[in-house]
Amino acid sequence: MSKLRIGLAGLGRLGQRYAENLARAVPRAELAAVCSPVDAERAWARDTLGVATVHETYEQMLADPGIDAVVLVTPTSLHAAQIEQALDAGKHVFCEKPLSLELDDCRRAAAHAAKATKRAMVGFVRRFDESYRHAFMHIEGGGIGRPFLVYSQTTDLADPSGAFLKFAPTSGGIFLDCSVHDVDLARWLLGRPKAKKVYATGTVAMYPPLEAIKDVDNGIAIVEFEGGQMAMFYASRTQAHGHDTHTDVTGTGGKVSIGRNPRADRVEISDAAGVRNTVLPSFYERFAPAFVTQARHFVDAVLDDTPFDLTMDDAVEATRIAIALRESQQSGQPVLLD
Ligand code: NAI
Structure with missing residues (x-):
């Protein structure tokens, strides 16, 4: 073929x-x-x-x-x-x-x-992003010692029209729709540990219709993994400055940060008002090349009969953790995972 x-x-x-x-x-x-x-x-x-x-x-x-x-x-x-x-x-x-x-x-x-x-x-597109791959290889090569903590956030530019409210009821909630990316990253960057306990909470800062469907527009979460590794997540639909996805991984010998300044390009403007840069408007501008890399990976793996970088078990596990986060946010209680 x-x-x-x-x-x-x-x-x-x-x-x-x-x-x-x-x-x-x-x-x-x-x-x-x-x-x-x-x-x-x-x-x-x-x-x-x-x-x-x-x-x-x-x-x-x-x-x-x-x-x-x-x-x-x-x-x-x-x-x-x-x-x-x-x-x-x-x-x-x-x-x-x-x-x-x-x-x-x-x-x-x-x-x-x-x-x-x-x-x-x-697909979890961030695994195919060059910066996340670079970080993964640095960690895998022992560059930060033993990684034990991930902080990762997915935060979208506020949309004054509230257009996202149309798909919010079928999105699974902010943790399943947005934080699932961070959950998958945390598992990948920490060496696929098993989650044992999660806690999540959130607030409705700008979009009151979310209350009726028990969703939030800003959510935070903590995941404890077996072996003492941990992750913290932040998801938001209300950022004033743009799409701001970034991740920090801390280890016993250092730290690696990915995407900290969500700059739209490499231009920095300095004047009497200070120093500034423009910010990415949405996830697609941030991850456009990674979507292409991911599609090529799928096609190559099928045609060449080589393994996919992501297994179905990875997909189930990320979803299992994100669903537990939703449950914790809605119940107000920590959730234990077996
Ligand atoms: P959307 O609502 O804009 O598009 C859904 C599409 O599915 C529409 O074209 C609709 O006509 C079509 N459709 C509905 N029922 C169908 C059926 N029975 N058979 C064939 N087509 C059908 O949704 P959007 O935002 O494009 O999201 C789609 C998926 O992509 C979601 O699962 C979402 O989680 C994911 N997504 C992933 C992102 C990422 O960063 N990786 C970002 C945005 C979305």
């Missing part, structure tokens, strides 16, 4: 970026088909990217013998079942994070993937 023929499901905010990447920036992939229930999204794929085969339903796309693999950028509530359907249809599958909103669904999808003849991977 010279190229992996991909069918993409989901052409929303992130799915359109995936479509552009698969069509233009992943040489070993062919964006052979897309599916969307929305007329305008199908028309966009046809007219903007020249995608020849455009399906109205996911089931129609899975029945298409012209595709080898499926990429899912659909709402999180659909992920687990759509992964299983793809594997049953004999297609490899890449799915955006998180694996599911519920732990039982995660476990079922992972068990299904373990028995399937085709392969499944859940």
